[in-house]
Amino acid sequence: MRRATSFISGPLGAIVLVVALMSVAMLVAGTSPIDGFSALIVGSLGGRSQIGETLVATSALLFPSLGVALAFRAGLFNIGAEGQLLVGAMLAGAFGGFVSAPPVVAVVVMLVLGAIGGGFWGAIAGWMKARLRANEIISTLMLNFVAQYLTLFVVTQWLLGPSATGAETPWLPNNYWLPTLIPHTRLSIGILVALAIAAALQFLFTRTVLGYEMRVAGEAPEAARRNGINLSRITWLSLALSGAIAGVGGATIVTGELHRFNTQLSPGYGYIAIAVALVGDLDPIKVCIASFFFGILEAGGLAMQASAQVPKDAIHVIEGLIILVLAARRYVAQRSERVEEAAASS
């Protein structure tokens, strides 16, 4: 019993379980798991362009995942990374598509506008929570829909590009693009920005008073309140920072990958980010690894669909399964902790 428990709760056990579940999913979809897995691996890591695509997806996931992890650490369930990412991306796209500036300045301004847009969107939910006690799960989720339709409205009304086929802003001038990191791939240096943010978060949590206060608020809000920590401030600040990180991510997609804003630019990165953050134990470094793992699934999934006839939706089934496995893992770990506690206090 005890050995089974520690196996399931260990990372190796989780991987074995996930692979087993994926195999079942592939069998259900009518493909041999061996074909499916090889297509997945080859399609995501089989060459320079494949690795490039995997890292593009990694980068797109990493920003909102870090944002979500930050909020979760502070005890705030930010389900709204998707909306925060969109608002940030739109501001960046609006600037890049319409305003002339020296190229380096323009790129920096776009990233900053991304942070401001996403941060503002997160701060709305933070303010609602701190002032009106509105549950942030509901408000951040609902703000996603507001963001989706607001960006659609704003872009079609005022920001439509001349060659647009959908709700798109004009193309960014070439010199507004983020430089490419690996030649002949679509990977921009945006991923370095994400890694820098991960490092900054690690620093925040381990070295700063604010990070300490956020963690206390997340672990034990009543203890925080009684030990001189201003919970309202932590709430809005955490959600604003969380949104800002997702917003910068939106801006890097605009300037690094698509080179314009499109209301459809995210296939749900903000939602997948919740799973990535949880898989990464809300730890900035582990979230980077988890993002890469999910990047493999995102990029390899397309290849798997093309060469092994496994529908890409199977990947989303797998992502759901991973979340289940992890939730079970947490539950098992918590339960054994509780049993020991009960014993210690008897």
Add this chain to the structure above:
Amino acid sequence: MSVSPPALRLRGIRKAFPRVVAVDGVDLDLFAGEIHALVGENGAGKSTLAAIAFGELRPDSGTVEAHGTVGLVHQHFELVGRLRVWQNVLLGREPRHGWRIDTDAARKRVGDLAKANDLTIDPDALVEDLPVGAQQRVELLRELERNPSILLLDEPTAALAPAEIQGFFGTVVQLAKRGTAVLIVTHKLQEVIAFSERVSVMRHGKIVAAMRTAETSVDAIARAMVGGDLPRVAQRETTTLRPCLTVRGLRAGGKEGGIDGIDLDVASGEIAGIAGVEGNGQTALADSVAGMIPFRGSIAFSNGRKISIIPQDRHVEGLVLNFTIAENAVLGRQDLPGLRHGILLDRARARRDAAAIVERFDVRAPSIDVKVRTLSGGNQQKLLVGKALIDEPPFILAYNPTRGIDVGAAALVQSRLLEARNGGAAILLISFDLDEVFALADRIYVMYRGAIAGRFDRAGVDRAVIGRLMAGSQ
């Protein structure tokens, strides 16, 4: 003893939890008509043994033989808050009138039962509205209603006022006279001496001493409990008093457990103790002094609001269980100039402080990097008190600073509080443990129903008068 077989016979009882052996080979006989006290420190295994005797827990090995029905009054209440007193007492055994519950008969039955046992309670009150002491009486009534031949009482007087304790034991003695076998799990040794016939002492899951109460003393029992001499508490030194906290006309909280017009003073160099039964406004007083709830009236500190708090609930209010000792040592001190440099937390300083607390307050842990969750209650409490006292604060609010911890840890906490007082700190001590208030306080305020019912200096303390005031009589 008597020739009749015991009402309850425990043989070779053993129960292990993942990290501790809670009960380790215990034999115990309980005879009809006797009051048997089972004493021991927190974590000695008393409650586990009671739960096994009741049949709530299954022992890993050993046998339990009971002749007759067994009743157990829990240390933590198991009542339905949204139901009335009579509904709780008669739950599942309501008198019927055809299809319906005969409410009149039920009320009368509970009222009579309460009267017969000298327990004051309104059968129609909602349990959730009752103060803790009254809830305990409901819990006892519920067991008495089943007319058990064996009654197990787990810390039954923890929430009762001295007068209520007298009444409660009056009830218990009557029950024993009528032939009930009574086992009382407790750590209040005065009660053991006053009311029990035999006493068994548990330590580390074993019965280490069994004696006739008439042939022993509080001291001997206490030494058996801790397995050696009792730790000594620090000496009280003469201090110069300077006003520190002045409270005037304080009103806060709601109808239940609120306070209404409290005046009190705490001077630097003294411990002002609040004596009172739980639920008489202590929490509202503590929370308003701590600035946690809105209040009316005035709370003035003569040298600035630099207060340090030992909160009531260490698990929820005082510590972060998933953080390490080093991380917890920072809590509540994160804005101190020495710990905070701009936006940065001085981790080296935090670790030094944690090590100092662990050393000075005897927190027993493998290292300062273990999670606080893994520490025993006593060690958690020592850490909590340590971080409140380490910066030598001018004012300390201590709310039940030794609740639920072992004698050794309690003596250490009390010593450190006295040392802080000797060093010139003003301490407001709120404690439900009257002995603790008597042991520590230079000045005692008695709280009853949200008001100060009496005020005594250490020299003029009269236990009997204070006990009566706590129960609301003059």
